[in-house]
Amino acid sequence: MARAYWLLKSEPETFSIRDLETAGNQTTDWGGVRNYQARNYIRDQMKSGDLVLFYHSNAEPSGVAGVAKVSSAPYADSTALDAQDPYFDPKSRAENPTWYAVDIQWVQTFSSVLPLERLKADAELAGMEVLRKGSRLSVQSVSKPHFERVLKLAKVLARGS
Secondary structure, three states, rough: OOOOEEEEEOOOOOOOHHHHOOOOOEEEOOOOOOOOHHHHHHHOOOOOOEEEEEEEEEOOOOOOEEEEEEEEEEEHHHOOOOOOOOOOOOOEOOEEEOOEEEEEEEEEEEEEEHHHHHHHHHHOOOOOHHHHOOOOEEEEEEHHHHHHHHHHHHHHHHHOO
């Protein structure tokens, strides 16, 4: 099965690419997702080895901050089962979970965030979900050409062009 590509959004004051980079084993669970379409991506399509654009949302600037990879198969999101967790869902059951998570592992932190405005200005990224007006989904599929273009733009940005 071919590798897939994703964009995961996180507010950097909650969890940033630097937090992932400095985590004990540079891995964290990506749980707490409470949107059915995003859940379906995690549950039905994500697999170990997929690559991820790590996007800082509600930030100054908002944009792609680095790269991670999916490092586990999907599994039941334990936050949904913990009554003390803010993402608790009383309808979710261990034997029939409603919500799923995957582990992600740090790969690279960009020298600076590749801003949303720069992404919008690049014609080769036309059609990328994160650029669509009103797009708020925290888990998004990304095409391989778009993923590769973002990496190229990040390298150009690092060189100061």
